[in-house]
Amino acid sequence: MxxxxxxxxxxxxxxxxxxxxxxxxxxxxxxxxxxxxxxxxxxxxxxxxxxxIGYLHRGFEKMCERGNWNQCYPCVDRLNYVSPMLNNVGFSLAVEKMLGVTVPERTQYYRVALGELARICDHLTCNGAMAMELGAFTPFLWYVRAREMIWDIFEEETGARVTHSFGRVGGMAKPPTAYFKDVVRATIPRVLAVLTESEGLLLKNRIFLDRLENVGKVSKEVALDLGWTGPTLRSTGVPYDVRRAHPYLVYDRFEFDIPVGTTGDNFDRFMCRQEEIRQSARILEQCLDQMPDDGPINIDDPRVVLPPKEEVYSTIEGTIQHFKIVMEGIKVPAGEVYSYTEGGNGELGFYLVSDGSGTPHRVRIRPPCFAITQALERMIVGAMIPDIVPTFGSLNMIGGECDH
Amino acid sequence: MSKAVIEALKSRFGEAIWDVHAQFGDDTAVVDPDKWFEIARFLKTDPRCAMNMFVDLCGVDYPDRDPRFEVVLHLRSLEKGHRIRLKARIGDADTELPEIDSVTPIWGGANWFERETYDLMGIVFRGHPDLRRILTYPEFKGHPLRKDYPANLTQPLIKFRDVPEKFAPFGPDEGMSFGRQTHEFHRDDPQMIESRKKGLRDPRDPQAKPLPPKES
Known part of the structure; x- marks a missing residue:
């Protein structure tokens, strides 16, 4: 040319x-x-x-309206694909709230354990990617190595590394493996060691600090007004955590702290996530100690849970149960419900409308990222081009969740 | 827990509160769509309610009902810790795009949620500062979350945007355009090849200087 x-x-x-x-x-x-x-x-x-946004819009809400309730799991898995288990748990809880059932205690602990592992993955990915975008490649590789340790646990438990589709209405797809507790107990210290090691690389690094401190500040009022939740809201100094404010599952039985920031800048968001990983590890420790070793995983309700395979093949009741649940879906009572859990990025809400048939009438997903990403516009105006990168990184926008 | 909010709403607005219920424990008020904005502002400013956290806004399509759509707003109070769901029923058989007041002036967070509802459900929010599609693209036909939108519908192909794009925060005459660069990316464009033969730099710009003669 x-x-x-x-x-x-x-x-x-x-x-x-x-x-x-x-x-x-x-x-x-x-x-x-x-x-x-x-x-x-x-x-x-x-x-x-x-x-x-919208480049990753895959129409999950429309897809959910076409299958039965259990067929929504692959869709909600792919919302926040860094912590799919939290989405699974959130959706299960929403449908169970409508059905009016409570899962057995063992499952509640199991859900908490898997959820906290997923939260650690989520925060590791966010902080690692944020460091990488600022040029620190080594911490990113370390963080991802730590994440890989947790994904190995998930692979053992569920059979898939990332998109597990492991939740079920009224329980889980499978009971925990016999060595679940031992594996988690062995892995968590290794993950925390990586965390501490990487902090040593980052928090004494002048370049890293200069690009985070006092950049992308958001005040408490603005954050509330924009509908922020999760670590980003806590970084502005608001101690709002769904696990503490509206305890679900068995979160009221654990001791954990809610880390809050002071200024709401990128550095606070980074540090909030770092600290939350440690708190998640604390919860995991207590959770594994309290979790019963035996007991049922699913609720005892043939209208909701699939019967065991041997019954399907040997008894007529089992066959019919299986057929009705697979072909017609679970009959959820007509009505509407809003159920919320603490996802990786904040309050993950499901607003479900059922018309009494086996198919959801409306599955509305309230993605925490969506509210958080809309703040980016006002955060970067007045800043400079290089400030976009850490600011955007610290918001942890997950395309799948933000764009549905 | 949020019974007090429902009571406050009833005492202040009376007739405009059409229905209240607490199905599955979620306190809900169905309100007059004409009072939507007023009620929302009351919920935020009244000290008994103090709903300063915006949680969610979405639309639901009930094709069999007469006001066909429901706009559903979820709110939470940080100090009091209570939540409420506010609903308004809008739309009839004649209106293609039902309208309701925007609550973006009250909670800035509603901005994108209203844009999303407009995009996917086709509900117009009066007074919204920047109502355009957010998850789909501007040429998208229809509103995909409506029940009468077939899930397997294929959208028509759209033309490559030839004019330099300008977006809502930017006025039409602001800034430099960043449309396609006409030089390198159009090597195979017949119009471009033709104009090159004539020695013009940019076929769309008559003022452009001709290309310099090639050195032999």
Missing amino acids: EPLDQDLEEGELEMPADPMMLNMGPSHPAMHGTVRIVVELSGETITKADVQ
């Missing part, structure tokens, strides 16, 4: 005085997930910004 300005003398060139528009994304190395940020720049300062 010909050079563009071949015919221009250098003296004729002028610096453009117009503000410049720049397109970041949708596919950009520093934008994990696909999001497009259109910014108007004056020099290197952002004067206007428009955040555009």
Whole structure:
């Protein structure tokens, strides 16, 4: 190709005085997930910004309306694909709230344990990716190695590393393996060791700190107004955690602290997540100690839970039960419910509407990321281009969740 | 727990509260859609309610009912810890896009949630600062979460956007355009090849200088 300005003398060139528009994304190395940020720049300062999402919209809410209740699990799995177990648990709890059933105690502990493992994965990924985008590649690899240890547990338990589809209405797909407790007890100290080691690399690093501290500040009032929840809200100093404010499962039996930040900048969000990993480890420890070793996993209700396979093949009742649940789905009473749990990024809500048939009428997912990402626009206006990267990273926008 | 909120709403608005229930423990008020904004502002400002946390806003389609759509708003109070669900029924057989007041001026967080509801459910929010599609693209036909939208419908192909795009926060004459660069990316474009033969730099810009002659 010909050079563009071949015919221009250098003296004729002028610096453009117009503000410049720049397109970041949708596919950009520093934008994990696909999001497009259109910014108007004056020099290197952002004067206007428009955040555009939707590049990962897969129509989960529509898909959920087409199958039966248990067929929603693969969809909710893929919402926050870094911590799918939390979504599974959240959806199970929502449907069980409508059915008016409570799962056995052993399952409650099992759900807490798997959920906290998933939360550790989520925070490790966020903090690791954030460090990587700022140029610190080593911590990222360490974090991912720690995450891999947890995914190994998930693989043993569920058969899949990432998208488990392991929850079921009224229980879980399978009981915990015999060595579940031992594996978790052995793994958690290794994960925490990696965490401490990586902190040593990052928290004394001047470049890392300079790009996080006092960048992307959000006040408490603004965060509440925007519907922030989870670690991002706590970083502004609001100690709101669904696990503490509205305890579900058996969270009221554990001792844990809620880390809060003071200024609500990127550094606070980073540190909140770091500390939450430690608190999750604390919960896991207590959870494993209290979790019963035997006992049923599923509720004893043939209208909700699939019968054991041997009964399906040997008894007529089992066959009919199995047929009715698979072909017609679980009959959830007509009505509407909003159930909320603490997901990786904050309050993960499910607003379900049932018309009494085996198929959901409406599955509304309240993704925590969605509310958090909409703040990005006002966080980056007035900042500079390099500030977008840590700010965006600290919000932990998960494309699958944000775009449904 | 949020019975007090329901009572406060009833005493303040009376007739405008059409129905209240607490199915599965979630306190719900079905309200007059014309008073939607007023009731929402009351919930935020009244000290008995103090609903300062915006939680969720969505739409539900009931094709068999007469006001066909329901707009559902979930709120929480940080100080008091109570929650409430507010619903309004809107839309009839004649209106394609039912309308309701926007609550974005009250809770800034409603902005994207209302855009999403508009995009997927086709509910127009009056007074919304920037109501455009968010999860689908501007040329998308229909509103996919409506029950009469077939799940397997294929959308028509759209033309490559030829004009430089401008988005809502940017006025039409603001900033530099960042449309396609006309030089390199159009090597195979017949119009471009034609104009190159004529020695023009950009076929769409008559003021552009001709290309310099090639050195032999």
